[in-house]
Amino acid sequence: MKTLIHNIGQLLTLNPAADGLGESIGMAVLIQDERIVWIGETQEVDSGRADVVIDARGGLVTPGLIDSHTHAIFAGNRANEFEMRLQGKSYLEIAASGGGILKTVEATRQASAEELYALTRKRLLRMLSYGVTTVEVKSGYGLDFETERKCLRVLRQLQSDLPMTIVPTYMGAHDIPPEFKGRTDDYVDLLCQEYIPAVAAEGLAVFCDVFCEQGYFDVAQSRRILEAARQHGLHLKVHAEEFCELGGAELAGELRATSADHLLHIGEKGIAALRAGGAVATLLPGTAFYLRLEQYAPASALIAAGVPVALATDFNPGSCAIDNLQLIMSLACLQMNMTLSDVLKGVTRHAAKAVGLEADRGYLAVGSRADLVLWDALDYQELLYYVGRNPVRGVVVSGTYFSREQLEAQSLSETTP
Ligand code: NIG
Ligand code: FE
Numbered sequence: 511m512k513t514l515i516h517n518i519g520q521l522l523t524l525n526p527a528a529d530g531l532g533e534s535i536g537m538a539v540l541i542q543d544e545r546i547v548w549i550g551e552t553q554e555v556d557s558g559r560a561d562v563v564i565d566a567r568g569g570l571v572t573p574g575l576i577d578s579h580t581h582a583i584f585a586g587n588r589a590n591e592f593e594m595r596l597q598g599k600s601y602l603e604i605a606a607s608g609g610g611i612l613k614t615v616e617a618t619r620q621a622s623a624e625e626l627y628a629l630t631r632k633r634l635l636r637m638l639s640y641g642v643t644t645v646e647v648k649s650g651y652g653l654d655f656e657t658e659r660k661c662l663r664v665l666r667q668l669q670s671d672l673p674m675t676i677v678p679t680y681m682g683a684h685d686i687p688p689e690f691k692g693r694t695d696d697y698v699d700l701l702c703q704e705y706i707p708a709v710a711a712e713g714l715a716v717f718c719d720v721f722c723e724q725g726y727f728d729v730a731q732s733r734r735i736l737e738a739a740r741q742h743g744l745h746l747k748v749h750a751e752e753f754c755e756l757g758g759a760e761l762a763g764e765l766r767a768t769s770a771d772h773l774l775h776i777g778e779k780g781i782a783a784l785r786a787g788g789a790v791a792t793l794l795p796g797t798a799f800y801l802r803l804e805q806y807a808p809a810s811a812l813i814a815a816g817v818p819v820a821l822a823t824d825f826n827p828g829s830c831a832i833d834n835l836q837l838i839m840s841l842a843c844l845q846m847n848m849t850l851s852d853v854l855k856g857v858t859r860h861a862a863k864a865v866g867l868e869a870d871r872g873y874l875a876v877g878s879r880a881d882l883v884l885w886d887a888l889d890y891q892e893l894l895y896y897v898g899r900n901p902v903r904g905v906v907v908s909g910t911y912f913s914r915e916q917l918e919a920q921s922l923s924e925t926t927p
Pocket of ligand 1: 581610611614721749752797824826827828829830
């Protein structure tokens, strides 16, 4: 099956082989099945060559966006905590007083696989309507093995039912399960000896992630978990330096993790370690915004040091109930002083590297995956100029075109809220 997109006003390929953002005007793209087979000028095109012809109407076309850090599989919500924070309570205070991750763990343990499937499907369809064609999703709201496996199996089912790519991450080390309160080391033993091997053996995850944070997993415990994960063939991610500087970024660099994420409190040593270890720094400005923290991650220092910076939502029911990656891009510009060019790389090329898929996505070229966004904008400067608007006209995901209306209607027709 051949699909042609023509009348592209501005095309951004984000091809690492091209200069800048790989921009050109008056372009067309020919797709065969899941791949791009030709890129050239619209006037060279013979539209008779295609089964499906899409008119970009002079608009901007970019690679599909990649959200490389989400916690999108969970049940229930914590809207009450939003109100508590408005009344002055901090995230860590709320967690210590019976709210936080463990509240969502309770709801997720009680939910059936069918409920989790419906909830997550709706969330992912909404993300697709914002232009996200590849999404990483972490488990971590079950903590006990059965619930974690239930969530990861639901993700596998969603991967086979939805057109977008779902990258599954096992995050059994998201919090200490209530039944292990005060016995974190015993839980770490169990993770290393039983849970990680079982998850890897069933092929349920590509990555393993750990919340390396005061009150959660310290550096020594995080190291044990990540080393066990690597031994079992999982790639590594670390939630590092989110609320204080603990040394998670140094650990990520030393263990050659694929990415270190959050990094609000990263210092010079951490930056040097990420650079030396070849890790991507995944920044999540939505979390600082949502929790009204004073500090954002030092994007400019990371970029100046040559660390690839990815941007992601961190979508989760507690610290960042934002599922719109475009809003995160706006925050990256407005709150972290990132340039449009760095922001666009952060949700394409660098995000692809953060999920280990940089070989064939995050950029457009002959042979790359046919994941693209058609925007209701003439050029990339207009994209983030209007804040809080969804200018997606349609997406091509794995070679198939969906209009935004189609995706929104589908997401809204799902029964769960
Ligand atoms: O990335 N840091 C750990 N996990 C989430 C918060 C999850 C929650 O509050 O439910 C985060 O911020
Ligand atoms: Fe997170």
